[in-house]
Amino acid sequence: MADRSLLRVENLTTQFELPAKGFFKPPVFLTAVNNVSFDLAEGRTLGVVGESGCGKSTLGRSILRLLKSQKGRILWQGRNLLDLTEEEMRAARRDMQIIFQDPIASLDPRMTVGDIIAEPLTVFEPKLSKAERTERVRQIMGAVGLVPEMINRYPHEFSGGQAQRIGIARAVITRPKLIICDEPVSALDVSIQGQVITLLRKLRKEFGLTLIFISHDLSVVRLISDDVLVLYLGRVVESGDCATVFDHPAHPYTQALFSAAPIPDPKLARLRTRIRLQGDPPSPLNPPKGCVFSPRCWKATDICRTEMPPIEEVRPGQKAACYHMDRPSME
Numbered sequence: 001m002a003d004r005s006l007l008r009v010e011n012l013t014t015q016f017e018l019p020a021k022g023f024f025k026p027p028v029f030l031t032a033v034n035n036v037s038f039d040l041a042e043g044r045t046l047g048v049v050g051e052s053g054c055g056k057s058t059l060g061r062s063i064l065r066l067l068k069s070q071k072g073r074i075l076w077q078g079r080n081l082l083d084l085t086e087e088e089m090r091a092a093r094r095d096m097q098i099i100f101q102d103p104i105a106s107l108d109p110r111m112t113v114g115d116i117i118a119e120p121l122t123v124f125e126p127k128l129s130k131a132e133r134t135e136r137v138r139q140i141m142g143a144v145g146l147v148p149e150m151i152n153r154y155p156h157e158f159s160g161g162q163a164q165r166i167g168i169a170r171a172v173i174t175r176p177k178l179i180i181c182d183e184p185v186s187a188l189d190v191s192i193q194g195q196v197i198t199l200l201r202k203l204r205k206e207f208g209l210t211l212i213f214i215s216h217d218l219s220v221v222r223l224i225s226d227d228v229l230v231l232y233l234g235r236v237v238e239s240g241d242c243a244t245v246f247d248h249p250a251h252p253y254t255q256a257l258f259s260a261a262p263i264p265d266p267k268l269a270r271l272r273t274r275i276r277l278q279g280d281p282p283s284p285l286n287p288p289k290g291c292v293f294s295p296r297c298w299k300a301t302d303i304c305r306t307e308m309p310p311i312e313e314v315r316p317g318q319k320a321a322c323y324h325m326d327r328p329s330m331e
Protein backbone atom coordinates (compact mmCIF):
# COMPACT_ATOMS: atom_id res chain seq x y z
CA MET A 1 0.00 0.00 0.00
CA ALA A 2 1.14 3.55 -0.64
CA ASP A 3 3.39 5.89 1.27
CA ARG A 4 1.66 8.54 3.40
CA SER A 5 0.02 6.46 6.09
CA LEU A 6 -3.06 8.06 7.66
CA LEU A 7 -4.13 5.10 9.74
CA ARG A 8 -2.11 2.14 10.89
CA VAL A 9 -3.84 -0.63 12.78
CA GLU A 10 -1.61 -3.09 14.61
CA ASN A 11 -2.78 -6.36 16.14
CA LEU A 12 -6.22 -5.01 16.91
CA THR A 13 -8.38 -7.41 18.91
CA THR A 14 -11.94 -6.62 20.00
CA GLN A 15 -14.03 -8.80 22.25
CA PHE A 16 -17.65 -8.75 23.38
CA GLU A 17 -18.46 -9.88 26.88
CA LEU A 18 -21.49 -12.17 26.82
CA PRO A 19 -23.57 -12.79 29.94
CA ALA A 20 -22.57 -15.92 31.87
CA LYS A 21 -24.90 -18.88 31.28
CA GLY A 22 -25.09 -20.05 34.92
CA PHE A 23 -25.20 -18.14 38.19
CA PHE A 24 -21.63 -18.93 39.29
CA LYS A 25 -20.16 -19.22 35.79
CA PRO A 26 -17.63 -16.60 34.61
CA PRO A 27 -18.60 -14.33 31.68
CA VAL A 28 -17.77 -15.55 28.19
CA PHE A 29 -15.75 -13.45 25.72
CA LEU A 30 -16.43 -13.52 21.98
CA THR A 31 -13.47 -12.38 19.88
CA ALA A 32 -15.05 -10.53 16.94
CA VAL A 33 -11.84 -8.91 15.62
CA ASN A 34 -8.71 -10.99 16.06
CA ASN A 35 -5.20 -9.61 15.71
CA VAL A 36 -6.01 -7.41 12.69
CA SER A 37 -3.25 -5.25 11.18
CA PHE A 38 -3.31 -2.97 8.14
CA ASP A 39 -2.01 0.31 6.86
CA LEU A 40 -4.19 2.87 5.11
CA ALA A 41 -2.56 5.61 3.07
CA GLU A 42 -4.09 9.06 2.82
CA GLY A 43 -6.61 9.46 -0.01
CA ARG A 44 -7.09 5.74 -0.57
CA THR A 45 -10.18 3.61 -0.11
CA LEU A 46 -9.91 0.31 1.74
CA GLY A 47 -12.67 -2.22 1.06
CA VAL A 48 -13.40 -4.63 3.91
CA VAL A 49 -15.10 -7.84 2.80
CA GLY A 50 -16.16 -11.19 4.20
CA GLU A 51 -19.27 -13.19 4.99
CA SER A 52 -21.83 -12.04 7.55
CA GLY A 53 -20.48 -12.18 11.09
CA CYS A 54 -16.80 -12.10 10.10
CA GLY A 55 -16.19 -8.86 12.04
CA LYS A 56 -16.44 -6.11 9.42
CA SER A 57 -18.70 -3.77 11.40
CA THR A 58 -16.89 -4.50 14.65
CA LEU A 59 -13.62 -3.52 12.96
CA GLY A 60 -15.17 -0.23 11.74
CA ARG A 61 -16.50 0.65 15.18
CA SER A 62 -13.28 -0.41 16.87
CA ILE A 63 -11.30 2.10 14.79
CA LEU A 64 -13.50 4.89 16.18
CA ARG A 65 -13.06 3.32 19.63
CA LEU A 66 -16.79 2.92 20.03
CA LEU A 67 -16.47 -0.48 21.72
CA LYS A 68 -15.26 -1.46 25.14
CA SER A 69 -12.81 -4.31 25.07
CA GLN A 70 -10.08 -3.42 22.58
CA LYS A 71 -6.39 -4.32 22.50
CA GLY A 72 -3.57 -3.50 20.06
CA ARG A 73 -2.71 -0.16 18.47
CA ILE A 74 -4.69 2.23 16.28
CA LEU A 75 -2.14 4.76 15.11
CA TRP A 76 -3.75 7.95 13.88
CA GLN A 77 -1.53 10.92 13.07
CA GLY A 78 1.22 9.44 15.20
CA ARG A 79 -0.93 8.76 18.29
CA ASN A 80 -2.37 5.49 19.50
CA LEU A 81 -6.12 6.10 19.84
CA LEU A 82 -6.33 3.42 22.51
CA ASP A 83 -4.11 5.57 24.77
CA LEU A 84 -6.29 8.70 24.52
CA THR A 85 -8.59 9.90 27.28
CA GLU A 86 -12.33 9.99 26.51
CA GLU A 87 -12.10 13.74 25.97
CA GLU A 88 -9.11 13.47 23.61
CA MET A 89 -10.92 10.69 21.72
CA ARG A 90 -14.05 12.83 21.31
CA ALA A 91 -11.89 15.58 19.79
CA ALA A 92 -10.14 13.08 17.47
CA ARG A 93 -13.56 11.92 16.17
CA ARG A 94 -13.96 15.23 14.39
CA ASP A 95 -11.59 13.87 11.76
CA MET A 96 -13.14 10.39 11.63
CA GLN A 97 -16.80 9.91 10.85
CA ILE A 98 -19.03 6.92 10.16
CA ILE A 99 -21.96 6.32 7.80
CA PHE A 100 -24.35 3.51 8.63
CA GLN A 101 -26.26 0.94 6.61
CA ASP A 102 -29.85 1.90 7.36
CA PRO A 103 -30.06 5.57 6.41
CA ILE A 104 -33.56 6.29 7.73
CA ALA A 105 -33.09 4.46 11.05
CA SER A 106 -29.81 6.30 11.67
CA LEU A 107 -31.51 9.74 11.48
CA ASP A 108 -33.45 11.13 14.46
CA PRO A 109 -37.09 11.40 13.23
CA ARG A 110 -37.82 14.36 15.55
CA MET A 111 -35.05 16.55 14.13
CA THR A 112 -35.19 18.58 10.90
CA VAL A 113 -32.69 17.72 8.20
CA GLY A 114 -30.92 21.02 8.88
CA ASP A 115 -30.48 20.20 12.57
CA ILE A 116 -29.32 16.65 11.81
CA ILE A 117 -26.66 17.82 9.37
CA ALA A 118 -25.59 20.68 11.69
CA GLU A 119 -25.20 18.42 14.74
CA PRO A 120 -21.43 17.77 14.35
CA LEU A 121 -20.90 21.53 13.93
CA THR A 122 -22.58 22.24 17.27
CA VAL A 123 -20.16 19.77 18.88
CA PHE A 124 -16.93 20.61 17.05
CA GLU A 125 -17.41 24.24 16.02
CA PRO A 126 -19.61 25.63 18.82
CA LYS A 127 -18.54 29.23 18.20
CA LEU A 128 -20.26 29.43 14.81
CA SER A 129 -23.25 31.76 14.71
CA LYS A 130 -26.67 30.34 13.74
CA ALA A 131 -26.44 32.08 10.35
CA GLU A 132 -22.94 30.67 9.68
CA ARG A 133 -24.12 27.19 10.66
CA THR A 134 -27.14 27.41 8.35
CA GLU A 135 -24.91 28.58 5.51
CA ARG A 136 -22.54 25.62 6.02
CA VAL A 137 -25.51 23.22 6.06
CA ARG A 138 -26.93 24.70 2.84
CA GLN A 139 -23.52 24.43 1.15
CA ILE A 140 -23.04 20.81 2.13
CA MET A 141 -26.61 19.93 1.10
CA GLY A 142 -25.76 21.27 -2.34
CA ALA A 143 -22.52 19.26 -2.43
CA VAL A 144 -24.35 15.98 -1.70
CA GLY A 145 -27.14 16.65 -4.22
CA LEU A 146 -29.91 17.74 -1.83
CA VAL A 147 -31.92 20.86 -2.55
CA PRO A 148 -31.07 23.36 0.24
CA GLU A 149 -34.76 24.33 0.41
CA MET A 150 -35.35 20.93 2.07
CA ILE A 151 -33.52 22.13 5.19
CA ASN A 152 -36.66 22.30 7.38
CA ARG A 153 -38.08 18.93 6.38
CA TYR A 154 -38.05 15.73 8.51
CA PRO A 155 -36.33 12.40 7.66
CA HIS A 156 -39.58 10.50 6.99
CA GLU A 157 -40.24 12.83 4.04
CA PHE A 158 -37.17 11.45 2.24
CA SER A 159 -36.47 8.30 0.23
CA GLY A 160 -33.73 5.86 1.32
CA GLY A 161 -31.25 7.33 -1.17
CA GLN A 162 -31.94 10.89 -0.06
CA ALA A 163 -31.71 9.83 3.59
CA GLN A 164 -28.26 8.37 2.90
CA ARG A 165 -27.27 11.70 1.31
CA ILE A 166 -28.33 13.39 4.58
CA GLY A 167 -26.16 10.90 6.53
CA ILE A 168 -23.25 11.62 4.19
CA ALA A 169 -23.74 15.40 4.54
CA ARG A 170 -23.67 15.04 8.33
CA ALA A 171 -20.50 12.95 8.10
CA VAL A 172 -18.59 15.38 5.86
CA ILE A 173 -19.71 18.75 7.22
CA THR A 174 -16.74 19.04 9.61
CA ARG A 175 -14.37 18.13 6.76
CA PRO A 176 -13.11 14.87 8.33
CA LYS A 177 -10.08 13.03 6.95
CA LEU A 178 -11.48 9.51 7.28
CA ILE A 179 -14.98 8.19 6.69
CA ILE A 180 -15.95 4.68 7.66
CA CYS A 181 -18.79 3.57 5.41
CA ASP A 182 -20.51 0.58 7.01
CA GLU A 183 -22.57 -1.09 4.27
CA PRO A 184 -23.71 2.36 3.08
CA VAL A 185 -25.68 1.15 0.06
CA SER A 186 -26.85 -2.35 1.08
CA ALA A 187 -30.31 -1.13 2.13
CA LEU A 188 -30.86 0.81 -1.12
CA ASP A 189 -32.32 -0.18 -4.50
CA VAL A 190 -29.64 -1.15 -7.02
CA SER A 191 -30.30 1.93 -9.18
CA ILE A 192 -29.85 4.21 -6.15
CA GLN A 193 -26.73 2.34 -4.98
CA GLY A 194 -24.86 3.54 -8.08
CA GLN A 195 -25.80 7.17 -7.39
CA VAL A 196 -24.58 6.99 -3.79
CA ILE A 197 -21.30 5.36 -4.87
CA THR A 198 -20.82 8.08 -7.50
CA LEU A 199 -21.45 10.70 -4.80
CA LEU A 200 -18.89 9.11 -2.44
CA ARG A 201 -16.31 9.05 -5.23
CA LYS A 202 -16.98 12.71 -6.03
CA LEU A 203 -16.68 13.76 -2.36
CA ARG A 204 -13.53 11.68 -1.94
CA LYS A 205 -11.93 13.70 -4.71
CA GLU A 206 -13.34 17.10 -3.71
CA PHE A 207 -12.62 16.82 0.01
CA GLY A 208 -9.49 14.60 -0.18
CA LEU A 209 -11.20 11.91 1.90
CA THR A 210 -9.80 8.54 2.90
CA LEU A 211 -12.49 5.84 3.08
CA ILE A 212 -12.97 2.48 4.73
CA PHE A 213 -15.72 0.82 2.75
CA ILE A 214 -17.33 -2.13 4.50
CA SER A 215 -19.54 -4.28 2.28
CA HIS A 216 -20.52 -7.83 1.53
CA ASP A 217 -21.17 -6.76 -2.07
CA LEU A 218 -17.94 -7.49 -3.90
CA SER A 219 -18.85 -5.72 -7.14
CA VAL A 220 -19.48 -2.50 -5.21
CA VAL A 221 -16.19 -2.92 -3.31
CA ARG A 222 -14.30 -3.41 -6.54
CA LEU A 223 -15.88 -0.28 -8.00
CA ILE A 224 -14.75 2.05 -5.23
CA SER A 225 -11.74 0.52 -3.45
CA ASP A 226 -7.99 0.84 -4.02
CA ASP A 227 -7.08 -1.77 -1.43
CA VAL A 228 -8.99 -4.68 0.05
CA LEU A 229 -8.95 -6.57 3.35
CA VAL A 230 -10.57 -10.01 3.45
CA LEU A 231 -11.77 -11.04 6.91
CA TYR A 232 -12.71 -14.50 8.08
CA LEU A 233 -13.80 -15.15 11.65
CA GLY A 234 -12.35 -11.82 12.71
CA ARG A 235 -8.95 -12.45 11.12
CA VAL A 236 -7.29 -11.02 8.00
CA VAL A 237 -6.82 -13.92 5.60
CA GLU A 238 -5.80 -11.80 2.60
CA SER A 239 -5.07 -8.17 1.84
CA GLY A 240 -3.62 -6.02 -0.89
CA ASP A 241 -4.16 -3.91 -3.92
CA CYS A 242 -7.79 -4.36 -5.01
CA ALA A 243 -7.16 -5.19 -8.69
CA THR A 244 -4.49 -7.78 -7.81
CA VAL A 245 -6.54 -9.50 -5.12
CA PHE A 246 -9.67 -9.57 -7.28
CA ASP A 247 -7.85 -10.85 -10.36
CA HIS A 248 -5.48 -13.24 -8.58
CA PRO A 249 -6.95 -14.21 -5.20
CA ALA A 250 -4.40 -16.35 -3.36
CA HIS A 251 -6.28 -17.60 -0.30
CA PRO A 252 -8.87 -20.37 -0.85
CA TYR A 253 -11.43 -18.35 1.13
CA THR A 254 -10.96 -15.30 -1.08
CA GLN A 255 -11.14 -17.53 -4.16
CA ALA A 256 -14.43 -19.00 -2.99
CA LEU A 257 -15.86 -15.65 -1.96
CA PHE A 258 -14.88 -13.97 -5.22
CA SER A 259 -15.86 -16.86 -7.48
CA ALA A 260 -19.49 -15.85 -6.96
CA ALA A 261 -18.82 -12.22 -7.94
CA PRO A 262 -19.04 -11.00 -11.55
CA ILE A 263 -15.68 -10.62 -13.35
CA PRO A 264 -15.52 -7.81 -15.92
CA ASP A 265 -12.62 -9.30 -17.93
CA PRO A 266 -13.97 -12.30 -19.93
CA LYS A 267 -10.45 -13.83 -20.21
CA LEU A 268 -10.09 -13.91 -16.41
CA ALA A 269 -13.71 -15.03 -16.05
CA ARG A 270 -12.96 -18.12 -18.18
CA LEU A 271 -9.92 -18.96 -16.04
CA ARG A 272 -11.80 -18.60 -12.79
CA THR A 273 -12.96 -21.88 -11.30
CA ARG A 274 -16.37 -21.73 -9.68
CA ILE A 275 -16.05 -22.75 -6.05
CA ARG A 276 -19.03 -23.20 -3.79
CA LEU A 277 -18.43 -22.45 -0.14
CA GLN A 278 -19.90 -25.27 1.91
CA GLY A 279 -21.62 -24.58 5.24
CA ASP A 280 -21.31 -21.50 7.42
CA PRO A 281 -18.35 -19.99 9.26
CA PRO A 282 -17.88 -21.53 12.72
CA SER A 283 -18.83 -19.57 15.83
CA PRO A 284 -16.14 -17.20 17.11
CA LEU A 285 -16.95 -18.64 20.54
CA ASN A 286 -15.55 -21.96 19.42
CA PRO A 287 -12.90 -21.25 16.75
CA PRO A 288 -11.21 -24.21 15.07
CA LYS A 289 -7.58 -25.00 15.84
CA GLY A 290 -4.91 -23.97 13.33
CA CYS A 291 -6.19 -22.11 10.28
CA VAL A 292 -9.70 -20.86 11.05
CA PHE A 293 -10.81 -21.64 7.50
CA SER A 294 -9.50 -25.25 7.55
CA PRO A 295 -12.85 -26.99 8.34
CA ARG A 296 -14.35 -25.56 5.10
CA CYS A 297 -11.17 -25.65 2.99
CA TRP A 298 -10.72 -28.18 0.16
CA LYS A 299 -6.93 -27.72 0.31
CA ALA A 300 -6.53 -28.30 4.06
CA THR A 301 -3.87 -30.76 5.25
CA ASP A 302 -2.70 -31.80 8.74
CA ILE A 303 -0.62 -28.67 9.34
CA CYS A 304 -3.65 -26.44 8.59
CA ARG A 305 -5.63 -28.16 11.35
CA THR A 306 -2.96 -27.61 13.99
CA GLU A 307 -0.98 -24.46 13.17
CA MET A 308 -2.13 -20.97 12.28
CA PRO A 309 -0.52 -19.95 8.97
CA PRO A 310 1.43 -16.67 9.13
CA ILE A 311 0.45 -13.82 6.82
CA GLU A 312 3.06 -13.67 4.02
CA GLU A 313 3.70 -11.76 0.84
CA VAL A 314 2.22 -13.43 -2.24
CA ARG A 315 3.49 -10.84 -4.72
CA PRO A 316 4.30 -7.14 -4.22
CA GLY A 317 1.19 -5.46 -2.79
CA GLN A 318 -0.58 -8.69 -1.80
CA LYS A 319 -0.46 -10.82 1.34
CA ALA A 320 -2.27 -13.97 2.42
CA ALA A 321 -2.29 -16.37 5.35
CA CYS A 322 -2.38 -19.90 3.91
CA TYR A 323 0.03 -22.83 3.70
CA HIS A 324 -1.39 -23.74 0.29
CA MET A 325 -2.00 -20.33 -1.23
CA ASP A 326 -1.84 -19.82 -5.02
CA ARG A 327 1.52 -18.19 -5.68
CA PRO A 328 2.53 -16.54 -8.96
CA SER A 329 4.21 -19.09 -11.25
CA MET A 330 7.92 -18.48 -11.97
CA GLU A 331 8.34 -17.47 -15.60
Ligand SMILES: Nc1ncnc2c1ncn2[C@@H]1O[C@H](COP(=O)(O)OP(=O)(O)OP(=O)(O)O)[C@@H](O)[C@H]1O
Binding pocket: 016, 017, 030, 031, 032, 050, 051, 052, 053, 054, 055, 056, 057, 058, 059, 216, 284
Ligand atom coordinates in the same frame (compact mmCIF):
# COMPACT_ATOMS: atom_id res chain seq x y z
N1 LIG B 1 -22.93 -6.28 20.49
C1 LIG B 1 -22.51 -7.51 20.33
N2 LIG B 1 -22.49 -8.40 21.36
C2 LIG B 1 -22.06 -9.66 21.18
N3 LIG B 1 -21.60 -10.16 20.01
C3 LIG B 1 -21.59 -9.33 18.96
C4 LIG B 1 -22.04 -7.97 19.05
N4 LIG B 1 -21.91 -7.39 17.83
C5 LIG B 1 -21.39 -8.33 17.01
N5 LIG B 1 -21.20 -9.50 17.68
C6 LIG B 1 -20.63 -10.74 17.14
O1 LIG B 1 -19.34 -10.41 16.63
C7 LIG B 1 -19.09 -11.14 15.43
C8 LIG B 1 -18.76 -10.15 14.31
O2 LIG B 1 -19.96 -9.41 14.03
P1 LIG B 1 -19.97 -8.17 13.00
O3 LIG B 1 -21.34 -7.57 13.06
O4 LIG B 1 -18.81 -7.32 13.26
O5 LIG B 1 -19.79 -8.92 11.61
P2 LIG B 1 -20.07 -8.39 10.14
O6 LIG B 1 -19.04 -9.02 9.27
O7 LIG B 1 -20.18 -6.93 10.15
O8 LIG B 1 -21.49 -9.05 9.82
P3 LIG B 1 -22.70 -8.44 8.95
O9 LIG B 1 -22.21 -8.40 7.52
O10 LIG B 1 -23.79 -9.46 9.15
O11 LIG B 1 -23.02 -7.10 9.52
C9 LIG B 1 -20.33 -12.00 15.16
O12 LIG B 1 -20.10 -13.29 15.68
C10 LIG B 1 -21.41 -11.29 15.95
O13 LIG B 1 -22.41 -12.20 16.37
